Amino acid sequence: xxxxxxxxxxxxxxxxxxxxxxxxxxxxxxxxxxxxxxxxxxxxxxxxxxxxxxxxxxxxxxxxxxxxxxxxxxxxxxxxxxxxxxxxxxxxxxxxxxxxxxxxxxxxxxxxxxxxxxxxxxxxxxxxxxxxxxxxxxxxxxxxxxxxxxxxxxxxxxxxxxxxxxxxxxxxxxxxxxxxxxxxxxxxxxxxxxxxxxxxxxxxxxxxxxxxxxxxxxxxxxxxxxxxxxxxxxxxxxxxxxxxxxxxxxxxxxxxxxxxxxxxxxxxxxxxxxxxxxxxxxxxxxxxxxxxxxxxxxxxxxxxxxxxxxxxxxxxxxxxxxxxxxxxxxxxxxxxxxxxxxxxxxxxxxxxxxxxxxxxxxxxxxxxxxxxxxxxxxxxxxxxxxxxxxxxxxxxxxxxxxxxxxxxxxxxxxxxxxxxxxxxxxxxxxxx
Amino acid sequence: xxxxxxxxxxxxxxxxxxxxxxxxxxxxxxxxxxxxxxxxxxxxxxxxxxxxxxxxxxxxxxxxxxxxxxxxxxxxxxxxxxxxxxxxxxxxxxxxxxxxxxxxxxxxxxxxxxxxxxxxxxxxxxxxxxxxxxxxxxxxxxxxxxxxxxxxxxxxxxxxxxxxxxxxxxx
Numbered sequence: 001x002x003x004x005x006x007x008x009x010x011x012x013x014x015x016x017x018x019x020x021x022x023x024x025x026x027x028x029x030x031x032x033x034x035x036x037x038x039x040x041x042x043x044x045x046x047x048x049x050x051x052x053x054x055x056x057x058x059x060x061x062x063x064x065x066x067x068x069x070x071x072x073x074x075x076x077x078x079x080x081x082x083x084x085x086x087x088x089x090x091x092x093x094x095x096x097x098x099x100x101x102x103x104x105x106x107x108x109x110x111x112x113x114x115x116x117x118x119x120x121x122x123x124x125x126x127x128x129x130x131x132x133x134x135x136x137x138x139x140x141x142x143x144x145x146x147x148x149x150x151x152x153x154x155x156x157x158x159x160x161x162x163x164x165x166x167x168x169x170x171x172x173x174x175x176x177x178x179x180x181x182x183x184x185x186x187x188x189x190x191x192x193x194x195x196x197x198x199x200x201x202x203x204x205x206x207x208x209x210x211x212x213x214x215x216x217x218x219x220x221x222x223x224x225x226x227x228x229x230x231x232x233x234x235x236x237x238x239x240x241x242x243x244x245x246x247x248x249x250x251x252x253x254x255x256x257x258x259x260x261x262x263x264x265x266x267x268x269x270x271x272x273x274x275x276x277x278x279x280x281x282x283x284x285x286x287x288x289x290x291x292x293x294x295x296x297x298x299x300x301x302x303x304x305x306x307x308x309x310x311x312x313x314x315x316x317x318x319x320x321x322x323x324x325x326x327x328x329x330x331x332x333x334x335x336x337x338x339x340x341x342x343x344x345x346x347x348x349x350x351x352x353x354x355x356x357x358x359x360x361x362x363x364x365x366x367x368x369x370x371x372x373x374x375x376x377x378x379x380x381x382x383x384x385x386x387x388x389x390x391x392x393x394x395x396x397x398x399x400x401x402x403x404x405x406x407x408x409x410x411x412x413x414x415x416x417x418x419x420x421x422x423x424x425x426x427x428x429x430x431x432x
Numbered sequence: 433x434x435x436x437x438x439x440x441x442x443x444x445x446x447x448x449x450x451x452x453x454x455x456x457x458x459x460x461x462x463x464x465x466x467x468x469x470x471x472x473x474x475x476x477x478x479x480x481x482x483x484x485x486x487x488x489x490x491x492x493x494x495x496x497x498x499x500x501x502x503x504x505x506x507x508x509x510x511x512x513x514x515x516x517x518x519x520x521x522x523x524x525x526x527x528x529x530x531x532x533x534x535x536x537x538x539x540x541x542x543x544x545x546x547x548x549x550x551x552x553x554x555x556x557x558x559x560x561x562x563x564x565x566x567x568x569x570x571x572x573x574x575x576x577x578x579x580x581x582x583x584x585x586x587x588x589x590x591x592x593x594x595x596x597x598x599x600x601x602x603x
Contacts, residue, residue, distance in 0.1 A: 201581035203545060223576050224549065245553050245577050248546040261550065266557075268550040289550040305547050311506070312547055333506075336544035349544050356543055376588070378544050394541065394588060423545065 032409070033069040034154065036062060037096050040073050041116070042081040042103035052139040054104060054114065054146070060188060061147035061161040064403075065387070066410025068154075071096060083117055083126060091121040098127075100150060110136050118150050128153050140190060160383040163187045164427040165390060166195075166205040166214055167401065171419035182216055184231055187383075187426070189414055195229055205425040206249045206258075214425075215239065215249035215258060226260055228275075239273065250293045250302075252319075259283075259293035259302060270304050272319070283321050292336045295319070297343040303327065305335040314348060314361075328361065330368050336379065337361075340386050340406070347371075347380035347389050358391050360406065371408040381426045382406075390414075390424040495520035501559060503597040505540070508554035510562050518559065521601055522566030529569065534602040535559050537577040538584075540593035549579030559599045 038059040043050045055073070062068035073079070077090035080101050091099055102116030117129040128149055134142040141162055148159030169181045180202040185192040196202065200219035207214060208228075215228045225241035226249050240246040244263030251258055258273045262280075270283040270293050284290040288308040295302055296319075303316045306324070311332045315324040328334035333351025340347065343363075350359035350368065358372040358380045376394035383390070390403045398420035403412050414421075491497065498517045501510065510518065525531055537556035539548035556575035563573060585592035 201578065203549070203579075203581065219578070219581070244575070245549055247549050261546065263550070263553055268553065289547065289554060291550045292544060292546045305544070307506075312543070333543060335547045351543060376542065396588075 033063075033067055034098070035071065035096055036068050036150075036154075037071040037076055037091070037099040038062070039076060039079050039081075039099060039101045041101075041114070044103060045106035045112075049106075050104070051112070051136045052143060054102065054116075054139070054143045055100075057140060057143035057188075058100065058147045058150070061144060062150065064188070064412055065151065065161075066405050066412070067151075083119065083129075086119060086121070088121045088124050097122050098150075098154060100146070102146075104139075107133070112136070112139065114139075114142050114146075116146050118153055140186065144186070144188075157387055158385045158429070160385040160387070160426075160429065161187060162430055163384060164211070165189075165381075165424050166207065166216075166427065167424045168202050168205065168422050169419050170398075170422070182214070182229075184214070184427075193231075195231060195234070203423065204248055205423060206251055207425055207427045208251050209253055209255045209428055210431055211428045215251065217247050217249070226258075228258075239275075244268075248292050250295060252295050253297055253299045259295065261291040261293070270302065281321070283317065283319075284324065290315075294338045294346075296339050297341055303337045303339065303346060305337070314346065327363070327366070328368070329366075334359075338380055338382060340382055341384055342386055345406075347382060349378050349380070358389060358404065360389075360408070369408060371404045371406075372402070372411075374402075377402075379423045381424050383426050384429045388426075390426055392422045392424060496524060499601040499603075501599045501601070502594060503555055503599070505593070505597065506543070506551065508551060508558045510558050518562050519566055522563040522568050525563070525572050526567030529572065531603065532572050532574060534600075535573060535575045536600045536602055537575065537579075538582060538596055538598050538600070539580045540596040541580045541583065541588070542593065545579055545581075549577055549581075552579045553577035555597075555599050559601070 038055045041054045059070040063070050077094065078087055080086045081103050097120060099119050099121060100116060101119065102114060105113045107113055112134050113131060114134060115131045118127045120127050130149065132142050132145065144162035147161040151157065151159035164184050165187055166184045169183055171179050173179050177199060180198050180200065181194050182196040182202050182205060183192050183194055195214065198218060198220045203217040205214050205216045212230060212232060213228050214231050215226060217224050218227055221241065224246045226239045226246045227236050228239050229236035239258060240260060240262065242262050242264035245268060246260065246262055248261040249258050256275060258275055260271055260273060261268050262271050267287055268289050268291050269285065270290050271280045272283060273280045286306065286308050288306055290304055290306045292305040293302045299319060301316055301318050303314050305312050306315050309326060312335045313326055314328040314334050314337045315326050317324040331350055331352040335349045337346040337348040345363055346361045348359055348361060350357055350370065355375050356377055357370050358377045359368045359370050361368045371389065374393045378392050380389045380391040387406055388403050389406060390401060392399045393402045399422040401414040401421050401424050403414065404410065495517045501514050501517065525533065535556040537552035539552040553575065556577060560573045560575050564570060583596040585595040
């Protein structure tokens, strides 16, 4: 029935193009970054056949975390490949305490072996070193894994480069009509995959904790409905299509339940659907708007937006139901909160004086810290290690993506080359 | 106050035409057979076999010709200026129990999308509950919400937003 307005595409089978759809520019905050040199990896195959420039991908990852300043290869005193080739003094003189070296070796049948070492030039010791096999298609992921290892060794925080983001794009077509697309890409914007295209609006992507499924809202049936789609094989099911709105799906941390907003009983209320039995439980009972649920990482409570006090504010309640407690008191607009992965803070949209910005609220101290400075920012989503927040910002060209470090120090833009990008959702760590 | 009401009504009248043409082009995208709930198809002479001019389209000065209601920021309260409009539509529906309207709620882009979806739905429900006072049955009034997803004006200023905070009455 929906064939004419809907194209379902199989997640991993289709690659739109090899180039990044997102151009990343760091706009501020690099001055306190740790210097590091990623030496170009030696390529041991045919000259024009290198699948991925490993050192470029790794350097880009580390730079955009805001915690590292990477050295231009042109400024490097040498390009060692093996540990024994490193002239520690040359690097020390340049103040370059950490360097990464490596090589890529082609094996039979399109397989490769990547070897890399992270070396501290002060101590003259290897901090980490791995040999990783990869197919041609896995090369970029392997580079992200190396970035993750380097990041964790030097910051003590688990890296989140080998992760994915989901987002909605909107393109105006030649006939002036809009085409909406639900997409998933690597966290650096490469390898965008289309999961769904529709002429009707798409909204609210939410990852399952295992990274295999995406819940979202589609208007393809001329009113909102919640779907769950397997991102690997493209199959999907309709999880909720009641009269009224069906929106704001949010997966519980254990993956067994989906919180959502339904207005089938009159007012928009928070419900929890048990995904195996498909039974649903109503959590809120209020003659006001209750929406935008987000689970605490321990699964015991939810925060949500409600205007029960006269303006949209964040409330918290037990996942078992009961009384809701108001959390935000600063400003007349606080909405769409997301728990940080450690459960200690919320990222939310804070509106004041006609500006809508991303703020971080400490749940213990209850103070709010503004992270962004544009006029219309929305849809914050934490990286799974909690160090970054990706969000949507509206400019004269429409909505595009931006990211900010959780401390508000490092800002970056992720400029989409074509059309609008909105509602980013950062996926979980890859499953072991 | 009076000036503001005049402004609102003028804006409402001005935008009715573009609002409904927007709807026609929107409906053309959808080929699932439910498009007939959109007014454009049902105004035909065939339906009104008694030969009467359809009051919904014939008289531009009639309150029935106003089919878009605008709202204040973050509010689902129907402005008093629309009392006459709602009463006229409600009476028409009460006299034509076979007619069904869609009350389509919309919001401006500011704030979060999911909250705006809920806000736009409340706008459509406010219109529905006010209309029901005058006699049409609940089954004649279908509410839907598109939140901020379907602006009629894509600008990022108050003039654009004021046109996007709306409920469209679609026959």
